[in-house]
Amino acid sequence: MNEEFKSKYHEKYAAAKQKGVKFWPDIIYKDLIVSFALFLLLIGLAAFVGIAQEPKADPNDANYIPRPEWYFLFLFEALKFVPGQIEWVGTALIPGIAILVLILLPFIDKNPYRNWKKRKVGVSMMSLVVVGIVGLTVRAVVTTPEQEEVSLAGSIAEQVIQGQDLYSIYCAECHQPDGEGGEVAGVEGLEGVILKPINSQDEMWTRTDETLFNIVDLGQQDLGMPPYGLGYGGELQRSEIEAVVAFMRYTWDERAEIPEEAIIGIPGLAEGEVPSYEVHISAVAKRYCVSCHRPDKENNEYLMQTYEEMLTTGDNADKNVVAGDLENYIIVTLHRESIFDTNGDEIIGPMPPSKEIKAEYIDMFERWVLAGMPETADEAAALSEPAAGEAAPEAEATPEP
Template identity: 60%
Template sequence: MLQAIAGLWIPFATILLLFFLAFISNTNDKNAASQKKLMLGVSGAAMIAMVAVFAVAAARASSYPPVEEEESVANTISEKIVAGQDLYSVQCVECHGPDGEGGEIHGVEGLDGVYVKPISSQDEMWTRTDETLANIIDFGQQDLGMPPYGVAYGGPLKKSEIDYIVTFMRYTWDSRAEVPADAASAGAIPALAEGEIPSWEVHIQPLTKRYCLSCHREGKENNNYLMSTYQEMITTGDNAGKNLIPGDPDNSYVGLTINGHPILDDAGNEIITQMPPTKLIKEDYIDMLERWIAAGMPETAEEAAALQGDGAGSAESP
């Protein structure tokens, strides 16, 4: 605003005033000399005013905190896919689903019960350029209820982070995308070998990050059940003693809900829906979680290996 005053409005007003003075000028030598002095005075005052306004603008600008330059954390396609998947899991899954499948939204304020179309379909991925996808994330689709996620519009994501999400979407859901060899397994949840006992750090953490963390984190409607860390998943929640029962996946709330069985209260009312709410995870991942609970929820790969040596870990274990 100050720049506009100094660079536009003051010069414009000065020109008008000088034009007016020239229009009413008198040819009398004495009056002409006075007129000239007045015009020079107006010009000088305008110059002083412009310099003063620019000085004020510069002083204000110097008081603002410096704008941090974006650091590019991910450089390769593989790194961008992993970073984008992590960001998508936190920012997008609760509405769009972990695989972009859409469906009915649950537990999101203002959007509960709203149906969202799939964003991973061929119709979407083949007809949306990377720039279009980035613009949608950046500005949102506010008439449809999607808020802006770009920092410029009040959201949490930098341009580079939006680029990571777009890269994840393109290489994961677009059948035309040629995934580089080193990126083929980027962000993948490690598969279990025959009889292997899963651990939190190797298997369960990437699984929950992809499918659960969007809702099971601070500030979300989740019965206070958080899954950002091992300790949170083991100890938090309104139903902490029932969410995970060591050695008993069939009666653990997690084991029940991932198999599509909602939790009911004594009156038969649903208090916890199936998990995830929109679409059950793959059978392999259900088996992974059941094996982990059956083995007592080991945290590290070393703990899981020790249990495996003892013969623990079957989902049928008592």
Template identity: 60%
Template sequence: MNGEHKQRYREKYTNAKQKGVKFFPDIIYKDLLVAFGLFILLIGLAVFVGVPNEPKADPNDTSYIPRPEWYFLFLFQLLKYFPGQIEWIGTAVIPGLAVLALFLLPFIDRNPYRHWSKRKLALGIMGTVVVGIVVLTLLAAFTTPPQPEAAVANTLREQIALGEELYALHCVECHGIEGEGGEIKGVPGLEGVTLKPINDQDVMYPFTDETLYNIIAMGQPLQGMPPFGRAFGGPLSPTEIEAIVAFMRYTWDDRVELPEEETVAAAMPTLKEGEVPSYDVHVAPIFKRYCVSCHVPGKKNNNYLMRTYEEVMTTGDHAPNIIPGDLGSNLIRMVHREEIEAGGPMPPTKALKPELVEILERWVLGGAPETAEQAAQASAKGAPLPTAAAPTEMP
């Protein structure tokens, strides 16, 4: 661009400025409006679309189809056209020249004109490049096969459920449904071997999550347990092994408790006004979580066992501990932390959460039905609400 062009441009620009607007407020106003719009858009994307959850990195998963971020896809696609010996033309020469051309653009493009009608060559080249990038991106997006579904858990509860599923699939054959161990039947090579339980304190207390993870991943070759981690030739990814460990920990370790928002009450179907809970749906999970670790044979519990509906209703030195329709039942009084003939406050160390106590009250008051159908019948009859009769004073 020679001096004459520069001079002409400066005059033109001064003229445009004079006919123009003030930076503040005119330009700033538009800028702020756009920034605000983007801000709302981002919050919307974060709230309504979120970030897709992905399994943890697994360097041994050779089945994963690698692909870059969408804005590098065009490059990824471009490389496919430069196979073998000439690959470096696609990886280095073309991108290198493109970047160099972009940097030097003001010096390459010596055309003094600025209106689009006088810059057809420059716009044509850039247009071709942009169309090329878009086409390559689309090609890459459509030709890459979809990723095989991988297991991902979003919440702790989902992780535990996934772990339970995987446990049932890979571990039950030898370790038993509840991790109880015993004699192995029908597993080639391990027929007749007797396994110790893995669901008790002897395993849960000394073994950290990391130890459990490693045992599952690498196996116990000396005892005949094969490795399950993909890194060691097994079928499971790190995410999946972690899910199994979480399932074991939260199911068998009596020291751990789910975080408050994940408690039993959150997981069970919510009760409607006047609906009677059933043992199967609502009460059994509470007992399983808070009571059965002690209320099984062989522990100090006045012979009150709580593993099944039958046991809950009939066993115990002070049986019956539950009298349908009577809020004065031993169980209700004891979860209200009363000291009575049958025993002290239950659970002994920590009070049940009020919403769980309320479920137990509504259940007893509704006739302590076992199945969901019986509970539905009781609801239909219009069982009295516990709030009407329940002792309101809490010790």
């Protein structure tokens, strides 16, 4: 740029300044309004969109689809168009040159004009780059395959709760709902095997979390316990095994104080209250039934993981759960009686096979069946009302002498 242009620039700038405004407060006022808008946006994003939960890093998980942060996606996408042999052109050469050009732009661009109408080449090049970046980013977002869903537990309390569910599904079948052990019944290949309790002080005080983790992960195959870790042919991810261990530790080890939020029981029923699937039945089923009544288990195809499944699946779907009928298969087998077919052969044994569940839970199932199997708590509450209505006059009558 020659001296003439320089002095001309200073002249123009001085004139612009003359007609201009004060930095404080005029400019700062505008700045602050924009910053405040961004502030609201940030708070809104933090409060209403939040941050997607992600599982802990697992270097052994081969299924995870790596994706960079969104503002590097365009680069990532661009590499799809670079042949592998000259990968470095896309990863190093082009970005390197682009960055260098950007940094040195004032020294490369010798055109002294500022208005875009007199810099058409530069402006169109930059526009193309921006369109390219936006286009590639959009393309990358559109073509990104969905990540496989995984269960997530945040705090230790959530871990314990998740662990309880996993324990009920994968472990309770043999080790019993509370880790008490005993004779295994109804499990292929392990029928009649006697298991020691795993909830004892002996067990808990002498096994560290790491040991427990390894036992679940790798199994103890000489003793008949299969591996549960994904890496060894099982179904559990690392974080899930950690949750099971957390459940065991905080429930059975009296040295560990269980966080209050993690104490979950099966809610009890009041006089005349109708249980719902949502609150009561699913809790009992999760704890005592689902470990066998899920896919790929020997269970006459009867699944109990959801409300729908419980009512409609299985070889005896029409007889398992029948509204108002206490002679249906669930209730009968819970009372430890077998079901026989017309030839007199046993088709279903007592449930659960190992030992009877508490009478209060059987009562829960009976009341549920009699009320017509309400699904949600609201439905159950609606059905409970008559009972509450009957109780109400009594309650009113008593205080008046």
